[in-house]
Amino acid sequence: MAHRSVTRIWHTLGHADAVHGLHYLLMHGVFALWDGGETALRLPSVLAVATASAGVALIGRGLAGPRAGVLAGLVFPLIPTVQRYAQEGRSYALVCALITWGTWLLLTAVGRRGRLRWGAYAAFMLTACLLHELAVVTLFAHGATVFRSGLPHPVIRAWGIAAGCVTVGLLPLAAFSVTQSEQVDWIGFPDLGQTTRFVVAALLGLLCARTLGRTPPRRTPPDRTPADTRDPADSYDPADTRAPADTRAPADTRAPVELRTLALSLLILPTVLLVLLTPLRPLYVDRYVLSYTIGLALLIGVALDRIQRDTGRSRALRGAVYLTAAGAALAALFPVGAYLRTPQSRQNDADAVARAVREAARPGDGVLFMPARRRVWTLARPEAFRGLSDLALERSPVASDTLHGTEFTPGRIRARVLAAHRIVAVHDLAGQPLEEDEREVAKRETLRTGFEECGSRTVTQARITVYARPGSC
Template sequence: MTSRTTALRRAFPLWPIPALWTLGLGLWGLSRQDSVWRDEAATWQVALRSAAGIRGLLSHVDAVHGVYYLLMHGLFDWFGATTTTLRLPSVLAMAVAAACVTAIGGRLAGPWAGLGGGMVLGLLPAVQFYLQEGRPYALVAAAAGISTLLLVALLQGRGGWGRWAAYAGAVLAGALLNWFSLLILPAHLATLAWSGAGRGVWARWAVASAAAVAGALPLILFTAGQAEQVSWIPPLTWHMLIGPAVLLAIGGLGALADRPGAGRLSLASVGLPLLAVPQLGLVALSLVKPLFLDRYVLFSLLGLALLTGAGLAAAVRAAAPRFPAASRWLVPVLLAATVAALLPQSLAKRSPESRVDDVLATTADIRRLKEPGAAVVFLPSARRDTMLVSPGAFTGLRDIALARGPHESGTLNGVEAEPARIRDAMLAQPRILLVTDTPEAARPEAEQREKVKAAVLRDHFTVVADARVRGRRVTLYERK
């Protein structure tokens, strides 16, 4: 790289280009036609509670997301409860992650690697999904990007204890948003080993990492008592490993293109551990307890983006001797082709149908079918999220199964009465409005309460009206 090129890069840094690109991808179709799905509904209804109410909830459930909920509570207070407020933090966070990928790639393999990797990150299908998600996973990716960028700078000899403290802070921030992000530490450990870091660097990294883990340990220990929350995650199966295997294969090709060698810092030594270690670590944990959800290690896709950037830079280097002018257009042309190829999927990700359901979709049908003083039942009880996000649609309806409300009980969806009391309350009603899932989005009734609700409606009521939309179903029943 010539001194003139280096000077131009310093005068005109590349990282704003992928950051703005990712920001644009996130703002495109951000509202998803004003739809909100069940996971986002949890964020929405918790963020609307008081700070004291959120703390009460976290003592019972969802403590792993406590920092994120408090952040969203503040944003809802400042900017109002809208889909933009709900999702914009994720968009901004992923733009930061793209900027970090660009900076890392540019430092280690030149401008094409940085620019290509940063632009590719926002195009990855999983990133496009969580880019517009009112959940903490994009924020975790931003923290991972910042910590990895800081580590690269430190391995290059830039910065002292102040930057190591910033590194520990970035790792801790990611862990407080979701402590599975601590899988980035063994990934960084592999980078240190691969790049031949000196003893001083090892010692400082160990201190910074220990500080981050110590800061997150109280949260880890406390959330261990709420492990029942993830009991619905299915056991690991072979077909669940196909996705990680494909990602690792693509990443491996990118690492080879970077001509990896032991004892030097490279995109391969940073990107491949960042991709592989969290994926394989989560697989290993899932052999002990089912925990395998790709969103828990979404941040590992920063490694895939880095390795893709390495592959693009290698392609430019290979083309430059024979086609010097055309090689400058290789990365833009390949990115344009990728955008075109992924356009159908990108459009699908921004539609309400991209999620398993839409909490808000049934409100019009509820207003149309409800009768003043009528009873409403939720099956399962988690479908009460529709009422918690859109309480106005349920004005005049009586929630006959509810014993203690969400705020009073410090739970997400409230505490329902015993099965016998629910049965008696339902049998005393001439009509019941049921809010439930459509068959394709429903899970088998596991709890006795849910089985009782289904049995009473089946045996003692008949359907008067039925409406289904975007994974949700509203049915009006009349006593036989």
Template sequence: MASVWVRRSGAGHPEAMAVLAVLLPVLVMLAVGLWGLDRGGMWRDEGVTFQVARRSVPQIWQLLHSVDAVHGLYYLLMHPVLAPHPGEVALRLPSVCAAAATAGIVAALGVRLCRPRVGLWAGLLYAVTPMTGHFAQEGRSYALVAAGAAAATWLLVRAMTVPPARTKARTWGRAASRDWWAYGAVVAVTCLLHELAVLLLFAHAGTLALARVPARVWRAWGCAAGAVVLALVPLALVSHAQSAQVAWLPQPGLGSVARLLAAFTGPAWLVVVPHLVLIAVALRRPFARRGELSLQAVALPLMVVPPALLMTVSQFWPLYDDRYVLYALAGAPLLAAAGAERLVSLLPRLRLTVPTGARVTLIGVLAVTLGFAFQLPLFRLDRTPDHRADNLATVSATAGRELRPGDPVLFLPSIVRRSALTYPNGFRGVRNVALSAPGPSSGTLYGQEAAPSELRRRLSRLDHVWLVAEPFATRPTWTPDSPTERLKLTLVEEEFVPLQEITRGGVTLRLYIRRPPRTA
């Protein structure tokens, strides 16, 4: 059986080069993440983070018992972040920092498993991938999950590293034990940030299988993985009871695979094709050699296993969305960088002139820069306010221009209230006709609505009402499940007539006035 206990890669390389290979991707990712960070509006998911994380800790805890338990730890972590100066920059800054940390860890993996220039190329590729830049600027947990997964992968590799010959076995045994404990703790926290990160354990099992580890390594990893699963059971039980939240997810198909592959390598085909070629070149190398843990054995399961498993499960129980497997992206730049290094190593065999090491490194950096320049329009588009599914700031601004203090407002469905909760200035002074109790006190995201009888009584006193609705809610084919929502539709259609309509930011504002009484 080949040994997987690898010696420290990089021992023969200058430390300065290794540090630079890690630091440069971090700085590039920070620059990409901070560019256009305050784009002028939050979208619906960010709005949920913004309003929930500003509640008190007991109120957040109360909410998690009924909805959004899967994001509970993230909300608790964001609570102190948003407390001093709540705003778009503060909301997104943790994601930027997490993405920068991930780029650095990807680079560090390349340095450790291969050589500094491979780490540099991999880290830079990660930093300039549009999917990375997109989630680096979202006030959600996905960039933090990606950072946790990368850190856990680093700890896995570290725990599988053979000590130098001069290190005493007992001393190294204690250090290895600490590494496995750290690995389990990091994976557990990552899974608590989003439970579908548990698929990372299957990817790491694939790494151990490809590396042909001895039984003692499987036992150590199995103990850590078992502890993670036990820690995750309570969250899994609670979130399963809240699974209606993801009922909108479709069953993935071949199109989902193609889109994810393009997202992992870069959506532009002139970037996708070279990536795929380099990955194919990298995979021609054996996964395990005696005394060596290959980069391929680490990167390939990380890139393939979580998305493949989630798509397979989603054929029966749809759970797949590309953001849920963002953490798997880290494997793609590692493989592409390893493929580039493999091509460089083949040049002497082809009797071609081989540039010096510094020139090879520079050529790789320039190639990454060219790929970034080619995809620059995608980055610019992603930083426009209206590129997300909706823009709550635009809705609030439109409401501020049209609504007057005291105007009655109906939100249809009630989740459209998120614009008023995220940007309340545009709705200041209006009357929320259907609201019975606000979200923080009722333990709900958007507040508790009045019973149909009470809503009917309130609307009977009005001569006009503003309807703030999702576009689908104004279509004749839409039938809501909630009795209160059905009553809203019935009353505005039977007792009111539309007078004015404005559509902005993915939401429709429609003014209704009471229908004149019929004459005999």
């Protein structure tokens, strides 16, 4: 998609993937600057996680102190889910980074009010939503934080206006993407793996929150003087990391937002909202709410800081805390992190599929993709399919401005299949639901009645099967 022209991308978005349009256009710009292949494709995600880590550290530092911020920033990239999407050439790490800095801007706007800060917050959140529209559920987490923090009415009103601007800006994309809703028909009820990961993360976050008690108040920056009569909330700025000049500041100089409130809202609320929508429309996939890791990292970082301070007088306990934290970090990298860096950690391996087809096929063989959307496995490595005839393909994905290309009528597909002597079929594993589209039925029935299966091979979630005329295997 990123290698297509802007005009082609625009026309394709009219048929499919409108929700990913901004990411396709962004990557088109990246490849225009440097066509670095898969490295260029994945580099934005790597940089996004790096900047998100810095943002998490600043949020933690602003709400709980320097050491807590550093610990939270170090924990964030160690979370396995974050590691996974730091490697993938998709939009989810970018969305998470934008939400991280949007959250930091929210805290800045709450503490140092001003239209510019609220405008920047709205711009970051709108960009995140345009990259993936389900990022809008994070607004509910921000809203819960604002309302639960007992902030003044002008602050609540300012947040409401900013959130309204984000919603209005997202409406055109949301309205148009409804016309392509069949693309998420594959999403079902949350599976056991997704449910387990969320429950474990939520329980860990709640445990950390319980160990915190109430986070100590953050003192106002040193530019306040006794003669300064501004509202203390107006003076708080999470971007100001200077040490307080006077630790005897009154209690009302605390940060207007408590870290525990913000972190638990980010960790739990977006996921719960998507899960509650499941009976109406299943939409929950953990990567759609990757920003929950921001809250988890903040809670773990501040909990580690609190435990270290509480055990500061005991070398044995302090050593145990350090060893436990180091062991958890190593476990996140080895073996979990190492496994995430193997092809086996992904559902599909397009390189392996291309190699398997090349090994099974002979020059002049036909190839069938069942269903047609499996043709995407060829697009990254087209050279592996040269010399093969795609029997069902009428117009290529680029020529048809689609993701998978357009196929001939069922009758034409049947005739072309019967004219072939040997065919390599690339299809789903046995047991997967069969599509009842007339073209797919024609492929299956023609192979069943006119050919015999010579051999089959499974590659990740793909099955490569060779068919030939009866007696010709």
